[in-house]
Amino acid sequence: MTTHLPDQDKPGYDLTGSTATSVSDGFTMVAVGDLIVSRPLTKGRHPGLGPVVKILREGDATLGNLETSIFDIRSFKGNPQAEFGGAYHASLPSLGPDLKEMGFDILSFANNHALDWGVEGMRETCRVLDENDIVHAGSGENLAQAAAARFLETSRGRVGLVSCATTFTPQSRAAHPAAEAPGRPGINALRLTRQIVVSPEMLENLRRVRNALPGFKLSNESTDQVILAETTYKVGRKPGFSFIPNSTDVADILRNIRRGKQYSDFCVIANHGHEPGNWSQEPANYEQAFARSAIDAGADVYVAHGPHQLRGIEIYKNRPIFYSLGNFIIDDLRTPMGADMFDAYGKDPRIHTDAEVTAAEMTQGYETNPGFSDPVFYESVITISRFDGNKLAQLRLLPVELGHSKRLAQRGVPSLASPPKAESILSRLQRLSKPFGTDFAIENGVGLIRL
Known part of the structure; x- marks a missing residue:
């Protein structure tokens, strides 16, 4: 039998592993910030969540950063780790179908909380996401699996996701096999060497x-x-922090972006990092060069998570770079909780409750983390990137607020921001984006970039 291949002289025929973008006109990528969530939300009493969910569902691909573990503590075989990402995040198994119900179909899962509950917690979380047909990237049984792109099929094109993290616990970094030693389960880490700049x-x-x-x-x-x-x-000229990315890690991530794009029509890179600290509204000094290199390698969108507040936006080669999308959900009714966290905040599990430890963490923070007492950590945006002609045609920014003034049991669930709050959020984002040469209009409480 003879196999007939397409005419190789015709325009568009390619056997070279092209990284060209190839989605249908009108393709929309919805991206939001960190999902710190402990329970299903769509069936609960959360006024204002409905319109937000409607927006999430309208995207061809909707991305968030999952910053929790999903398991049933009654049957869970793991335990809270001695190294944890600042808090033990745990969620009920019913969160899996609820995330799907919200509209999330693609999640990054390389971050400092992915192994709060050990390899068992990571595996159980991935199992729940798989059961609910939610594509996830950034963790795996070895570095090759954690670093690989994962793919979402949509009616307007195939979407690839590569996920990495610069902020992570040392024991959570995945590794390749070496000789007789097996690979190590964990996350796809981008190691940074920190230097302190002084006079x-x-x-x-x-x-x-x-x-x-x-x-x-x-x-x-x-x-x-x-x-x-x-x-x-x-x-240096000004005291501060300087970061040097590990060249091997960078090369591996860029290769996986290139490979991810070669096997898809559209590629996203998600990077989770708190550097230089949650106090900073500016990205770490390494990140602009890394983000641009990711776009050069084939990424269509660069999304950063981690510092829990908004940072600026850059448009590079008609591709959006989001230096931080802040918190999207911070519904952190954290239970169960490891004993180490009680110790970290001077609490006694025989006297104090999990909620009282959470309240202490929210207000006092730790090290360079200022806690979450400032309303800025409860303000974010939903980003909607529309592509026509395989280029960014329009970027819409819809401000959301997470109920900073509400009591713990109702706080942290997104709703569309009121007009005064929307103006405040977008004005701040305008100011943070100007150093990157980005300006956008504010029309009826929505940020708008037309290209």
Whole structure:
């Protein structure tokens, strides 16, 4: 039998692994922020959620970042880990079908909470998502699985998703097999080396401290840096933090983006990172170059999650880069909770409740996390990117608020923002986007970019 291939001279015929975008006109990508959610919401009493769900369902592909584990504590075989991502997030199994009901069909799952409950929690979460036909990427039984693109079939084209994280617990990083050693389950990590930038005077003081410590031996050290207590300090114009991404991790992620695009019509890269800290409305200094490299490799949308508040938007080569979409759901009725978290906030499980620990975390935070007392952590946007001619034609930004002033049991569920709040959210996002050369109109409480 003879196999007849299409005419290779005709335009559009390709056997070279093209990374061209190929979706039907009108394709819409809906992307939102972190999903910190512990229970199903669509059947509950949440005024304002209905119109939000309607918007989510209208996208050809709707993406969020799942920042919880899904399991039934009554039959769960795992346990809370000694290393956890700042809180133990746990959700009921009924969350799986509820996320599908909300309209989510594609989720990133590489983040600092993916292994709060160990490998067992990660596996159980992935099982629930698979049962509900929700495509997810970023975790797996080894690094190859965690790093690979996963695919969603839509009527306007096939969508690939690659998910990675720069903020993660050390034990959660997936690894390849090596010789007889098997691979390690976990997430697709992008390792960063953090350096602290100081003035010349500060550096000299640090050098004196370092030189006075026992066990120090003078080496051929650069004059513009000091290594003290395993931290590198270097001279710069303004004190702050500088991050250097691991070149091997970057190359692997870009290759997986390229591969994901070669096997799909449209590709998304999701990156979860808190750097330089949740206090910052600006992305870490490595991220713009990394995001642009991802677009160059074939990604059509770059979505960052992690710092729990909005950061700016950039349009690069007719592709949107969202440097943080903040929180979309922070319905964190956190139970069960590991004993370590009671200790972290000075609580006693024989006296205090899980809710009182959650309240302490929300208000006082930890290290560089300011907690969630500021209303800014309860304000976000739904982004709707429409593509025509395989390029971004329009970007709409719909402001949402999560009920900062409500009591714990009702707080954290999104509703469309009131007109004054919508104006405030979009004005802030305008200001944060201007350094990236992005400006957008505000029309009837909606941010709008037309290309």
